[in-house]
Amino acid sequence: MEEEKQHSVPVLPWMRDPVDVTLFQQLSLDSVPSLHPSLKLALENMGISDLFPVQLAVWQETVGPGNFERDLCINSPTGSGKTLAYALPIVQLLSKRVVKCLRALVVVPTRDLALQVKRVFDAIASPLGLHVGLAVGQSSVADEISQLVHIPENVLGMCYDPEDVSLQFQLGFQSKVDILVATPGRLMDHINTTKGFTLEHLHYLVVDETDRLLREAYQSWLPTVLQLTESNDDDIFQAADSLFHFSVGALRTRRRCQGYTWNKLAASLTEIVIRAVDSEIVPTVEICGTKVKPLYLVALLKSLEGEKCIVFTKSVESAHRLCKLMKCFEDLKIDIKEYSGLQHQRVRSKTLSEFRKGAFQVLVSSDAMTRGIDVEGVRSVINYDMPKYVKTYVHRAGRTARAGHTGRCFTLISEDEVRRFKKLMRKAEASSCPEHTVPSSLIEELQPTYESGKYVNSTFVYISQTTAKHRFRCTILNIISSTGHGLDLRESSGFA
Numbered sequence: 327m328e329e330e331k332q333h334s335v336p337v338l339p340w341m342r343d344p345v346d347v348t349l350f351q352q353l354s355l356d357s358v359p360s361l362h363p364s365l366k367l368a369l370e371n372m373g374i375s376d377l378f379p380v381q382l383a384v385w386q387e388t389v390g391p392g393n394f395e396r397d398l399c400i401n402s403p404t405g406s407g408k409t410l411a412y413a414l415p416i417v418q419l420l421s422k423r424v425v426k427c428l429r430a431l432v433v434v435p436t437r438d439l440a441l442q443v444k445r446v447f448d449a450i451a452s453p454l455g456l457h458v459g460l461a462v463g464q465s466s467v468a469d470e471i472s473q474l475v476h477i478p479e480n481v482l483g484m485c486y487d488p489e490d491v492s493l494q495f496q497l498g499f500q501s502k503v504d505i506l507v508a509t510p511g512r513l514m515d516h517i518n519t520t521k522g523f524t525l526e527h528l529h530y531l532v533v534d535e536t537d538r539l540l541r542e543a544y545q546s547w548l549p550t551v552l553q554l555t556e557s558n559d560d561d562i563f564q565a566a567d568s569l570f571h572f573s574v575g576a577l578r579t580r581r582r583c584q585g586y587t588w589n590k591l592a593a594s595l596t597e598i599v600i601r602a603v604d605s606e607i608v609p610t611v612e613i614c615g616t617k618v619k620p621l622y623l624v625a626l627l628k629s630l631e632g633e634k635c636i637v638f639t640k641s642v643e644s645a646h647r648l649c650k651l652m653k654c655f656e657d658l659k660i661d662i663k664e665y666s667g668l669q670h671q672r673v674r675s676k677t678l679s680e681f682r683k684g685a686f687q688v689l690v691s692s693d694a695m696t697r698g699i700d701v702e703g704v705r706s707v708i709n710y711d712m713p714k715y716v717k718t719y720v721h722r723a724g725r726t727a728r729a730g731h732t733g734r735c736f737t738l739i740s741e742d743e744v745r746r747f748k749k750l751m752r753k754a755e756a757s758s759c760p761e762h763t764v765p766s767s768l769i770e771e772l773q774p775t776y777e778s779g780k781y782v783n784s785t786f787v788y789i790s791q792t793t794a795k796h797r798f799r800c801t802i803l804n805i806i807s808s809t810g811h812g813l814d815l816r817e818s819s820g821f822a
């Protein structure tokens with residue numbers, strides 16, 4: 327019955343014939359068909375010598391030989407290189423553009439992710455003469471507009487219909503960017519108020535972190551974008567577009583008319599690259615709550631000897647409190663910083679940038695901000711609080727073991743949580759999970775400092791909320807990613 331139900335789920339026509347990324351191997355840049363020499367050089371300057379499997383698969387579907395016959399939904403493990411998978415074909419296909427217009431839009435849920443994606447585009451688009459813009463609300467609206475649209479001086483102060491795109495074109499408004507990376511809120515601001523900002527010429531829409539973006543409506547940004555990209559035959563841009571289509575054959579507009587919401591997504595755009603969750607990554611585990619739990623974390627951090635790691639908590643408040651508490655362990659001698667939605671964006675971005683540079687070792691974070699964030703050298707992820715959902719586990723664990731490296735994901739759980747954890751592991755299709763025990767001598771050593779009463783009140787409130795159980799389990803999940811196209815969980819002792 328369950329099986330029948332699964333089979334009856336309607337699948338969009340363009341999704342019916344999936345390409346199995348695991349069948350692809352890495353491929354040296356020298357062998358990638360039609361790769362633009364400047365793009366190859368840009369990749370080499372980034373230290374990249376091969377395309378990862380997902381990148382090759384998307385390349386074949388888009389640049390060649392697939393010729394972008396259909397829209398794409400990319401589903402591959404965290405850290406497997408999805409950003410370049412969509413950025414490379416877009417840059418290659420736009421490299422022959424004649425008229426500068428906004429041709430590609432990448433929508434991501436957070437500012438830090440947008441900055442990260444823009445950096446990737448900058449590295450490969452600039453050498454091909456393409457301009458990449460950012461609309462995330464990092465600077466003032468006026469500054470941002472001046473980066474995105476050229477406004478001729480003679481129209482400043484002039485009154486006209488902001489929806490009259492042809493008139494704006496005649497007046498000399500012009501896009502300063504070919505590719506725009508945006509968060510939905512600021513994108514909507516520009517759509518609603520920025521003179522000369524138009525999506526009329528969009529050929530590529532990327533919805534990154536799709537499941538999250540589509541779950542959160544953000545002022546109905548997607549229906550608005552789709553509506554605005556519908557072509558208008560009388561448009562004055564027609565001539566420029568024909569020229570563009572003539573020179574870049576692959577970029578013709580394809581319209582699909584089907585009945586579902588998702589079809590609507592696919593209906594009015596030329597090419598849509600959608601990035602979905604990494605369903606193949608094994609999900610994990612959740613946390614415990616006892617009085618000594620923070621001590622286990624301290625002991626674990628000590629044993630990691632200052633390697634870069636991210637500690638996940640269940641909420642922004644927990645991240646804040648835990649971070650404060652950890653700082654009280656003076657002999658920990660590890661620099662720890664908080665990263666959460668409670669902080670101002672500027673603080674958050676600065677923290678992330680310092681963490682990337684290795685200025686401190688441990689980032690304590692809640693979930694919301696870390697989707698898709700790529701920090702080189704994170705060897706361990708610690709779930710201080712066990713995630714409720716498999717998907718959350720996967721995204722947390724995916725901050726390590728990126729780009730073919732190995733990493734570990736620790737989860738602290740109490741006895742009460744063992745059953746739930748096992749269930750989570752089963753859902754994650756992880757047959758077992760090794761158990762790691764922190765020596766009790768280490769915990770006893772830390773106890774006097776912990777109980778000395780020098781911690782702030784909020785800490786005690788937090789601790790008193792936990793259960794009275796003292797026995798902890800600390801599990802280690804070793805994530806091995808050998809080729810970048812899959813992650814395996816390796817068992818080293820029997821948890822299950």
Ligand SMILES: Nc1ncnc2c1ncn2[C@@H]1O[C@H](COP(=O)(O)OP(=O)(O)OP(=O)(O)O)[C@@H](O)[C@H]1O
Nearest residue numbers: 374376377378404405406407408409410698700729
């Ligand atoms: N072909 C490549 N060769 C070497 N490194 C690469 C290659 N492609 C991407 N990388 C590196 O791999 C890391 C992960 O890439 P990326 O952030 O695109 O992964 P992702 O699949 O989007 O992950 P997530 O699902 O977590 O967002 C980045 O540091 C990136 O620089």
